[in-house]
Amino acid sequence: MLISSKDNEIVKEIKKLKEKKFRKEKYLVEGLKMLKEAINENQDIELIILKDGINLDFDVSNYKVITVTENLFNTLSDVVTPQGVLAVIKKKVCEKINDADFLVALDGLQDPGNLGTIIRTLDSANINQIIVSKNTVDCYSPKVIRSTMGAIYRVNVIETDSLKDTLINLNKNGYEVLITALDGKKSIYDIDYNKKVIVIGNEANGVSDEIKNLDFTKIKIPMLGKTESLNASVATGIIIYEYVRQKIK
C-alpha cells in the first residue's frame, strides 16, 4: 500500500521524531548506508520507510516496511537530496558507564556535526561510550546521526543530569578527570592515558565554570601558531588519538 496522506497516523508519528521531545524512545535514521549498518549491527528497527519506486539491493523482509509518495517522503527527510530511505530505530537504554581505560564527557557541546564526528572518532578508537551533559546537543538529531556515519549504533550515549556529580563519582571510582581548557597547564602529551575521563566543553565558551572550578587537572593541546583554539571535534580527535598512539606503541 502506498501512503500519500500527511494525515496518515504512522506518518504523523514519524514526523514527530524530528523534534527532540518525541525522541525519548526512538529516533530516525536516513540513507541506505545508515539502514544497512542498522541491520548489520542488529539494531531494533521498528519501521522502514521507502520512497515510492525505491528498490533496495538487500533484504528487508524481516522488517515492517511502508512506502510513501515522493512528496510525502520529502516532508519526512532531513536532507536536500534524499536517497528515499528512512528507518525508525529504538534507542538502546544505557544509563551505566562501563569500566574503561578512557572516557570522553561533553559539557554543553552545541554543533551537531561536531558531536557526530566525535562519536565516529570514538568508535574508530574502539571506545564504545560517551557521557553527555543535559545541555549538550541531542545525540539523536538527524544531523548528529548522519555525521556519526553509523557509529551511533556502536557507541552508548550516557546522558547525565549532573555532569558534576558524574565526574566526582568517576573520580571516586579511580578515574582521573582531565578538563580541557585553553589556559590548561598540563600538555595532553604529558599524560599517561589510563583510567582517564577527558571533559570537552562548548565550542564558544569551553567547559562550564561549574566543572572548571572542580579540583581536577586542566589540560591543553600545545599550539604553535596564532590560532588559539581548535575546532571541538578536531581537538577531541587529537586527544583520542594520543590515547590510541600510547595504547599501540
Added chain:
Amino acid sequence: MLISSKDNEIVKEIKKLKEKKFRKEKYLVEGLKMLKEAINENQDIELIILKDGINLDFDVSNYKVITVTENLFNTLSDVVTPQGVLAVIKKKVCEKINDADFLVALDGLQDPGNLGTIIRTLDSANINQIIVSKNTVDCYSPKVIRSTMGAIYRVNVIETDSLKDTLINLNKNGYEVLITALDGKKSIYDIDYNKKVIVIGNEANGVSDEIKNLDFTKIKIPMLGKTESLNASVATGIIIYEYVRQKIK
C-alpha cells in the same frame, strides 16, 4: 549615504563575489571577528559593508565603508542571522611554496567546513601554507572562510594545476611525499616528520588514483574500532598534531 537599491553598482559587484568565478582577486568575509582579524592581520581591505544601524566598537575610518539597508544586507549575507558586517578583501597572490618542515596538500577535498577547519588547524600549528588541487572546494567560499575563524589571513593557499607535478617536484627538492590511504601500510606514528608532504584526499573516495599510483609511501592512521575512516578534518588534525608532538618533545 544609505544604499537601498539592489541595482546599485557597488552592491552588484559585492554580490558577484558569492560566485567562485568572480573571486579571482578578492573575496568576501562576514562577521565582526573576521573584520577585526582582517584589520589586525593587515589584510588589504577594499571595502567594508555595514547594515544600517550597526555601530562598531573599533575604528574603521581608514577604510572605505558603505552602509546598506537591512533588506539589502540580507541579500549579501551568507548566514541565517547576520551580524551586519561584511568586508571585501583582496587575495594575497602566492604561487610559490615556501621551504618548510611539513606541508599539507589536498586532493579533491569537497566539504567547505572540512577545508576551513584544516586551515584553522594548520595555523594553530604555525604551518602557514596549504597546497590544493584544482578540484578541491574553493578556499574563498563563505563557508570555508567562516570555518577558518580568521586563519585564512595567515595561511597561504597555493592552488596547483597539476597536483601530480607539484608533488613530483617537491620530491625532487628533498621532500618525502606521504599519501594517506585506508589501505596504507605505514602508520602515521612511525614517521619522522621532517621535510614531509602529507596528501589528504576526497571525503568519500580518498586520494585520486592518479596520485595514489605514484611511487610514494602510503600512510594510515591506525584504528582500533569498527569505524574504518575518520572525518577528513579530524584525520588531518591528528596527523598535523603528531608533527607538533614530535616537534615539541
